[in-house]
Amino acid sequence: MATNEVTPNTKKIQVRRFKPEEYPDKHYLNEETGLRAWLTTVDHKKIGLMYFGSITLFFFVGGLLAILLRTELFTPAQTFMDADTYNQVFTLHGAIMVFFFLVPAVPAVLGNFILPLQLGAKDVAFPRLNLASYYIYVLGAVITLIAILGGGIDTGWTFYTPYSTSTDGNILLMTFGVFVLGFSSILTGLNFIVTIHKMRAPGLTWNKLPLFQWSLYATSIIQILATPVLAITVLLLTMERALSIGIFDPALGGDPVLYQHFFWFYSHPAVYIMIVPGFGIISEIISTFSKKIIFGYWAIALSSLAIAFIGFFVWGHHMFTAGQSSLANMVFSFLTFLVGIPTGIKIFNWLATMYRGSIDLKTPMLYTLAFLFLFTIGGFTGIMVGALSVDIHLHDTYYVVAHFHYVMMGGMVFAFLGGIHYWWPKMFGKMYNELLAKIASVTLFIGFNLTFLPQFVMGSQGMPRRYFNYIEQFQPFHQLSTIGAYVMLAAFLTMAGYFAYSLRKGTKAKANPWGSRALEWQTESPAPLHNFHHIPVIVNAPYDYHKPMSEFQLGVAASHNGHHAEEAVNVDTIKKEQA
Amino acid sequence: MLPPQKSTLAESTDALFHFINITSLILLIGITIAIVFFSWKYRRKSEDDITPVISHNSKLEITWSVIPLILVMIVFGWGFTSYLNLKTPPDDAYEIRVVGKSWLWEFHYNTGHVSVNELHVPVDRPVKLVMSSDDVIHSLYIPDFRVKMDVLPNRYTSIWFEATETGESIIFCTEYCGNAHSRMLANTIVHEQEDFITWLESGGSADDDMEPAELGEQLIVRNACNTCHSTDGSALVGPSFQGLWMAEREMEDGETVTADENYIRESILEPNAKVSAGFQAVMPTYAGTLNDRQIDAIIEYIKTLE
Numbered sequence: 001m002a003t004n005e006v007t008p009n010t011k012k013i014q015v016r017r018f019k020p021e022e023y024p025d026k027h028y029l030n031e032e033t034g035l036r037a038w039l040t041t042v043d044h045k046k047i048g049l050m051y052f053g054s055i056t057l058f059f060f061v062g063g064l065l066a067i068l069l070r071t072e073l074f075t076p077a078q079t080f081m082d083a084d085t086y087n088q089v090f091t092l093h094g095a096i097m098v099f100f101f102l103v104p105a106v107p108a109v110l111g112n113f114i115l116p117l118q119l120g121a122k123d124v125a126f127p128r129l130n131l132a133s134y135y136i137y138v139l140g141a142v143i144t145l146i147a148i149l150g151g152g153i154d155t156g157w158t159f160y161t162p163y164s165t166s167t168d169g170n171i172l173l174m175t176f177g178v179f180v181l182g183f184s185s186i187l188t189g190l191n192f193i194v195t196i197h198k199m200r201a202p203g204l205t206w207n208k209l210p211l212f213q214w215s216l217y218a219t220s221i222i223q224i225l226a227t228p229v230l231a232i233t234v235l236l237l238t239m240e241r242a243l244s245i246g247i248f249d250p251a252l253g254g255d256p257v258l259y260q261h262f263f264w265f266y267s268h269p270a271v272y273i274m275i276v277p278g279f280g281i282i283s284e285i286i287s288t289f290s291k292k293i294i295f296g297y298w299a300i301a302l303s304s305l306a307i308a309f310i311g312f313f314v315w316g317h318h319m320f321t322a323g324q325s326s327l328a329n330m331v332f333s334f335l336t337f338l339v340g341i342p343t344g345i346k347i348f349n350w351l352a353t354m355y356r357g358s359i360d361l362k363t364p365m366l367y368t369l370a371f372l373f374l375f376t377i378g379g380f381t382g383i384m385v386g387a388l389s390v391d392i393h394l395h396d397t398y399y400v401v402a403h404f405h406y407v408m409m410g411g412m413v414f415a416f417l418g419g420i421h422y423w424w425p426k427m428f429g430k431m432y433n434e435l436l437a438k439i440a441s442v443t444l445f446i447g448f449n450l451t452f453l454p455q456f457v458m459g460s461q462g463m464p465r466r467y468f469n470y471i472e473q474f475q476p477f478h479q480l481s482t483i484g485a486y487v488m489l490a491a492f493l494t495m496a497g498y499f500a501y502s503l504r505k506g507t508k509a510k511a512n513p514w515g516s517r518a519l520e521w522q523t524e525s526p527a528p529l530h531n532f533h534h535i536p537v538i539v540n541a542p543y544d545y546h547k548p549m550s551e552f553q554l555g556v557a558a559s560h561n562g563h564h565a566e567e568a569v570n571v572d573t574i575k576k577e578q579a
Numbered sequence: 580m581l582p583p584q585k586s587t588l589a590e591s592t593d594a595l596f597h598f599i600n601i602t603s604l605i606l607l608i609g610i611t612i613a614i615v616f617f618s619w620k621y622r623r624k625s626e627d628d629i630t631p632v633i634s635h636n637s638k639l640e641i642t643w644s645v646i647p648l649i650l651v652m653i654v655f656g657w658g659f660t661s662y663l664n665l666k667t668p669p670d671d672a673y674e675i676r677v678v679g680k681s682w683l684w685e686f687h688y689n690t691g692h693v694s695v696n697e698l699h700v701p702v703d704r705p706v707k708l709v710m711s712s713d714d715v716i717h718s719l720y721i722p723d724f725r726v727k728m729d730v731l732p733n734r735y736t737s738i739w740f741e742a743t744e745t746g747e748s749i750i751f752c753t754e755y756c757g758n759a760h761s762r763m764l765a766n767t768i769v770h771e772q773e774d775f776i777t778w779l780e781s782g783g784s785a786d787d788d789m790e791p792a793e794l795g796e797q798l799i800v801r802n803a804c805n806t807c808h809s810t811d812g813s814a815l816v817g818p819s820f821q822g823l824w825m826a827e828r829e830m831e832d833g834e835t836v837t838a839d840e841n842y843i844r845e846s847i848l849e850p851n852a853k854v855s856a857g858f859q860a861v862m863p864t865y866a867g868t869l870n871d872r873q874i875d876a877i878i879e880y881i882k883t884l885e
């Protein structure tokens with residue numbers, strides 16, 4: 001039993017068990033109602049849901065752009081849009097997906113919702129700041145939307161100079177939107193770090209911190225350190241365009257490759273902002289659905305920090321053909337290979353967790369298993385493009401496009417979907433149709449591979465990316481890829497369907513439908529307005545499935561509002577029962 | 580999965596590619612088998628299942644940290660040494676100057692000859708391309724040779740290769756550069772060594788005994804005019820040549836001009852002096868690339884496009 005030794009500094013707390021009520025009448029969704037209550041809420045759960053609505057909207061817009069793009073690419077020449085339109089479509093697809101979906105999704109939606117619950121806190125450290133983060137996100141989105149409607153943005157989501165400083169279009173406004181958006185990310189990171197440090201429930205020591213928390217902690221560090229560099233980059237770009245100061249534009253005496261260094265210094269750590277919380281979700285789901293202690297807890301926790309750290313030093317691997325020195329290329333390639341090792345360790349640890357577990361293939365677990373497969377492919381193909389000589393051939397081809405979709409979509413999106421399906425009952429108190437969910441997940445998996453596997457092949461054969469026209473030999477690959485995109489669309493539409501139905505008419509969920517030991521499941525579904533009706537007390541490590549559920553439902557005995565007094569039980573009594 | 584190997588550099592790139600593929604495939608299959616096997620063998624029997632407390636295993640964890648580390652270090656070392664070879668041209672490499680400009684490639688040879696969108700090289704001889712851009716960042720990529728390098732506006736970059744067989748290989752621009760990025764293609768033509776010398780000495784073309792209009796039609800293609808100007812009436816980046824001759828055209832500044840010989844000549848040498856209404860000032864100049872006889876031929880050809 002992982003109790004702390006009694007030292008002079010420890011306090012003795014009288015605890016008792018607080019079993020969560022099933023099908024509560026009052027919860028966070030109906031305790032404060034009305035539009036005004038939502039728009040001015042400081043409840044992290046409602047803020048998480050508002051983010052959920054926004055990023056889902058952006059995901060569908062970005063996805064629609066992808067469908068348009070892939071439909072155009074069904075034939076080698078013009079299918080239904082001209083080159084200018086196509087170039088704008090791929091730019092917007094990238095910019096919307098990266099800035100408005102991928103970067104915020106897991107931290108702002110699932111992080112916001114689950115972090116305080118899982119820590120046993122009533123909310124985050126700075127609830128009003130949390131709401132401000134959301135509104136800053138909305139402001140950034142609105143500014144960007146106006147820029148998009150103004151048209152003409154065709155630089156790719158990377159805005160490389162000098163093309164981006166010389167072309168027409170609302171580049172200034174768009175980059176300003178991204179500038180504003182960055183602050184949302186920074187403030188959320190700040191909030192999470194303080195919350196994890198200062199607001200853990202009694203007994204929740206660092207060595208008992210759930211892995212989702214570790215991953216959010218590592219992500220928050222990256223958010224705070226890297227995002228300001230993006231802000232500066234965008235500011236410099238704006239100054240150059242508006243004031244004709246030469247920073248990146250050679251015609252004004254600047255250096256275009258300098259822009260790439262600035263841009264990627266943020267954008268590479270950004271991809272770890274996207275994936276590291278996803279890793280945290282995988283740890284939670286795999287342990288719950290294997291009903292087994294996580295294998296290698298410290299290895300997984302510390303590897304997230306290692307990835308965050310090393311991830312700041314590899315940005316140059318996006319620039320192997322940009323004209324930087326061979327020495328730079330060598331250093332970046334070397335460090336890039338190092339950053340792959342902590343990730344590989346996680347994959348093995350997760351598999352080892354499944355070994356001799358009690359595996360239940362519910363939908364969250366299906367997404368998790370799909371993640372293990374797809375992210376591994378993404379990782380190995382990352383090794384491929386990290387190798388200098390091979391990257392000379394593969395850079396700026398569809399091989400890279402396939403690689404990052406495997407890690408971003410096969411990895412992050414599948415982890416996110418796993419998390420949504422896992423925590424849905426906690427968020428809404430409803431279940432969704434399990435059969436439809438399974439079918440959608442398998443359809444998505446098939447559609448995803450159909451879309452992106454052919455892209456590895458045609459990339460190796462030389463098919464460049466960001467190409468409106470292409471030579472005939474690549475047509476079969478493009479057509480397979482387009483068909484795959486439509487299969488994915490079908491899966492997402494199915495998902496939207498059963499989730500909408502679940503909200504209206506879904507079966508009511510139990511407090512802990514998955515039998516998880518995690519703290520967020522030891523309170524009602526949907527969660528109460530202030531998360532718990534008592535002060536939770538942590539006694540065990542987070543994945544101790546060999547301990548009875550009752551030991552994860554302990555709270556300070558005097559902290560409840562007086563109900564269920566007959567259930568007051570001593571910790572010692574519980575221990576005796578179990579012996 | 581890879582293009583044909585047409586340079587001396589291709590083999591080592593391909594060898595590493597195959598090594599990574601095979602190693603990754605073996606590991607992927609292992610992981611997949613584990614996923615499927617564990618999901619089946621350890622499927623849940625009841626909600627009261629008890630699982631063993633296996634929190635870590637130092638030997639296993641060290642093994643699966645050290646072996647991948649060794650593997651990636653091998654890949655790094657291999658990639659780096661091959662890369663050094665890619666980066667280091669032999670001292671006697673034959674130099675060709677390359678200029679990338681939206682949206683065509685110019686190749687300048689040491690005899691002063693210039694070819695547009697056609698890179699002529701001798702077989703079995705190292706060739707070094709010294710490259711720069713006149714406008715935005717482009718990137719020159721020859722898949723068959725496994726070479727690629729960005730082409731920058733403020734300095735020179737270079738690549739080298741030695742072609743191993745005669746024939747043609749496509750060149751792509753692989754850094755997004757605007758509207759016609761995907762049409763900025765060129766062709767590498769690998770000659771036998773004597774044929775290359777002949778080609779170079781003849782100024783690169785047997786133009787003299789061709790009819791002007793016919794020569795003009797060839798020049799339109801060879802100099803990439805057709806990347807931006809159609810001959811069938813459709814408006815691309817630039818106006819169509821069809822019906823251009825002696826037409827009254829309105830310019831961006833409101834002025835109306837007649838598309839006569841002088842207009843066409845000025846458009847070729849100083850393209851942004853007059854910009855047709857509804858189009859952008861993006862055409863690069865051909866001053867220094869096309870001589871007067873070639874301009875005459877182009878004008879004759881345009882006259883034939885009713």
